[in-house]
Amino acid sequence: MDGKVMNMKEAVSRNVKPGDLLFISGAQHGTPSAAVAEIVRQKINHLTVISVLNNTMPLIGEGLVDKVLTGYSMTDERRSYPLQRARERFNVKVEFREYSHFGIALALFAGYTGVPFLPTKGHVGSDMMKYNENIQSINCPFTGGQIGVIRAVVPDVGVLHVQRCDAEGNAQKWGTLGVDFEGINASKRVIITTEKIVDSSVIQRDPNRTIIPGFRVNAVVEQPFGAYPGHLVGCYNDGPMSFGGMQGEEGWENYINNEIYGVKDWNEYLEKLKGVHGDDFLEKIKIKKPMLSEPIITGM
Amino acid sequence: MNKDENAKTYTAVDQMIISAARQIKDTDVVYVGVGFPIQAAVLAKNLHAPNCTIILQNGIVRASLFRLPYTTDTMESQLSAEQLTGLFYVNCLGQAGHLTLGFMGGGQIDRYGNVNDHVVGDYYKPIHRWMGSGGANDLMSFCKRTIIILEQSKRRFPERVDFNTCPGYFDGKPNRRKEMGLPPDNGPVAVITDLATYSFEDREMTLKTVHTDCGITLEKVKAELGWDIKVAEDLSDTEPPTDEELRVYREKIVAERRIPPFMARPREVKKQD
Numbered sequence: 001m002d003g004k005v006m007n008m009k010e011a012v013s014r015n016v017k018p019g020d021l022l023f024i025s026g027a028q029h030g031t032p033s034a035a036v037a038e039i040v041r042q043k044i045n046h047l048t049v050i051s052v053l054n055n056t057m058p059l060i061g062e063g064l065v066d067k068v069l070t071g072y073s074m075t076d077e078r079r080s081y082p083l084q085r086a087r088e089r090f091n092v093k094v095e096f097r098e099y100s101h102f103g104i105a106l107a108l109f110a111g112y113t114g115v116p117f118l119p120t121k122g123h124v125g126s127d128m129m130k131y132n133e134n135i136q137s138i139n140c141p142f143t144g145g146q147i148g149v150i151r152a153v154v155p156d157v158g159v160l161h162v163q164r165c166d167a168e169g170n171a172q173k174w175g176t177l178g179v180d181f182e183g184i185n186a187s188k189r190v191i192i193t194t195e196k197i198v199d200s201s202v203i204q205r206d207p208n209r210t211i212i213p214g215f216r217v218n219a220v221v222e223q224p225f226g227a228y229p230g231h232l233v234g235c236y237n238d239g240p241m242s243f244g245g246m247q248g249e250e251g252w253e254n255y256i257n258n259e260i261y262g263v264k265d266w267n268e269y270l271e272k273l274k275g276v277h278g279d280d281f282l283e284k285i286k287i288k289k290p291m292l293s294e295p296i297i298t299g300m
Numbered sequence: 301m302n303k304d305e306n307a308k309t310y311t312a313v314d315q316m317i318i319s320a321a322r323q324i325k326d327t328d329v330v331y332v333g334v335g336f337p338i339q340a341a342v343l344a345k346n347l348h349a350p351n352c353t354i355i356l357q358n359g360i361v362r363a364s365l366f367r368l369p370y371t372t373d374t375m376e377s378q379l380s381a382e383q384l385t386g387l388f389y390v391n392c393l394g395q396a397g398h399l400t401l402g403f404m405g406g407g408q409i410d411r412y413g414n415v416n417d418h419v420v421g422d423y424y425k426p427i428h429r430w431m432g433s434g435g436a437n438d439l440m441s442f443c444k445r446t447i448i449i450l451e452q453s454k455r456r457f458p459e460r461v462d463f464n465t466c467p468g469y470f471d472g473k474p475n476r477r478k479e480m481g482l483p484p485d486n487g488p489v490a491v492i493t494d495l496a497t498y499s500f501e502d503r504e505m506t507l508k509t510v511h512t513d514c515g516i517t518l519e520k521v522k523a524e525l526g527w528d529i530k531v532a533e534d535l536s537d538t539e540p541p542t543d544e545e546l547r548v549y550r551e552k553i554v555a556e557r558r559i560p561p562f563m564a565r566p567r568e569v570k571k572q573d
Contacts, residue, residue, distance in 0.1 A: 027358055027373070027387060028358055028371070028372065028373035029358060029373050029378070052387070053358070053373075070432065071432060071433055071434055071435075072431050072432045072433065072434040073431060073432060074431060075429060075431075075432065076426070076428075076429035079429070098418070098432050098433070099433070100433040100434070100435065100436065100437035100438050100441075101357060101387055101391070101433070101434055101435045101438060102387070102388070102391040102394075102395075102435070102437075102438040103437075105386070105387045105388040105391060106388075108388075109388055120395065121395055121441060121442070121481060121482060121483055122391075122395065122437055122438050122441035122442060122482075123437060123441070124441075124467075124480045124481040124482055125464070125467040125470065125476075125477070125480035125481070125482055126433075126437055126464055126465060126466065126467055127418070127423075127463045127464045127465065128418075128433065128437070128465065130423075131423055137480070137481060140481075145478070145481055146479070146480060146481035147481050148481060174384070175378050175384055176358040176359040176360055176373055176378055176384050176385070176386065177358075177359055177384070177385060177386035177387075178358050178359065178386055178387050179386060179387050179388065180386065181386055181388070182386070182388055229561070231374065231375050233375065233378055237375050237561075238374070238375075238560055238561045239561060240561050241561075287375070291379075291380075
């Protein structure tokens with residue numbers, strides 16, 4: 001019996017530790033919302049989070065994040081209730097290290113390839129360099145001119161949500177990949193959450209689609225609608241935000257108590273949402289006209 | 301349609317998007333940001349540039365026409381794309397010199413085309429803050445030509461930006477990009493606002509056309525700039541939208557603007573309807 005398949009609670013408690021550098025996949029596509037909710041539920045704190053177009057606000061607003069590495073985030077406390085709350089309730093003043101999107105991708109790519117930094121023709125001359133020690137400019141040993149360098153990021157743990165994965169953790173995601181490939185392959189420990197655990201033969205008949213192999217994966221969690229309310233290609237479209245806004249104390253308390261602390265897991269949360277959006281709300285966002293590609297031919 | 305009738309039927313913002321769309325050539329590979337840039341790009345693809353390739357930051361490469369999405373990455377913007385890949389890949393295309401045009405917005409832009417997407421005032425104690433670079437620094441660094449689209453006000457057009465997120469031509473002196481290590485021949489080539497259009501002459505933003513048909517005057521344009529703008533010798537009126545441009549714009553852009561489901565709150569949905 002393979003020990004990798006487990007529930008979300010176990011996957012998170014075994015692999016996400018206080019003080020971890022955490023990679024959350026899914027830039028605007030298939031972000032692992034269910035896993036993030038579980039990390040909040042377990043109140044794993046002092047995290048450093050890499051944020052590329054994903055929702056890190058639940059973690060921030062509950063005071064669990066000390067530092068964010070990001071290309072695009074609301075960093076102004078006056079305009080962000082989660083940041084205000086982190087400071088007022090939890091005495092956490094969130095630090096930011098700002099890059100351009102490609103800077104984060106390069107940092108993760110460097111981590112994935114095992115080198116300490118990567119050179120780039122971007123970022124140089126930008127004021128981001130003044131406030132982020134992870135971006136420098138050096139003399140190029142080959143051309144003589146200045147070249148930017150971005151320091152590698154090696155996450156302690158990465159979470160990736162995919163359409164399908166086998167019990168060994170061979171994970172396949174399609175559609176846009178944002179920084180998924182670089183980020184998950186850079187991560188020391190890996191949690192895969194998947195819409196469906198499939199037979200290994202499904203993976204083996206289309207192995208080019210595997211973005212991380214089983215031997216690199218620590219935990220596999222089957223979690224349908226694990227990226228809700230975001231979209232996931234081939235599965236479902238964007239859904240409505242569940243209990244309304246996250247700005248302001250009342251909205252936040254409502255959200256956090258209903259969606260996270262008030263339920264034992266993601267399935268119970270989705271069940272509870274039926275009371276808000278109707279029994280068929282998940283059916284409604286499922287794709288209606290699946291489009292199949294030509295099969296990839298392998299064989300002897 | 302005569303000019304008077306035309307003037308009644310479009311706004312200065314419409315002119316801005318249509319003027320921006322005109323900058324896209326049929327042969328361009330254009331990297332676009334969310335908001336006005338993607339609207340201009342989809343409009344161009346529906347009009348005079350059906351063969352341009354549109355690149356969206358998350359890894360979407362589209363040579364075929366697609367419906368205006370409500371944000372960059374949606375089920376629709378991904379569906380039937382020519383290539384779906386990642387952020388690293390599309391930026392490598394840029395860094396290696398394969399993207400001919402970048403189309404972006406910005407918080408502020410200055411005299412020498414430097415764009416600020418971070419802070420007004422001190423970095424740690426800012427008067428105002430935006431969300432940060434996103435893909436903007438990448439785009440301005442890597443694309444052969446970069447065009448910035450934003451609504452014009454004195455506040456957003458200072459002589460020097462407080463924070464240089466996306467370097468244009470720094471202080472305007474020659475060779476600054478090369479000295480810093482940026483691709484030397486790239487950089488901003490035009491700024492399109494709801495008042496006017498600008499090009500860069502000797503690395504300095506230069507007024508080219510004024511949206512006079514929308515009732516905009518040269519005085520108004522100058523009043524909404526933080527420095528004494530250089531004016532092109534051939535300063536002219538912005539060419540108003542043609543009937544065809546307006547028809548396609550209304551049909552493919554205005555009618556397709558939507559609020560994403562996760563942003564829609566009950567009240568806002570009603571307003572939108």
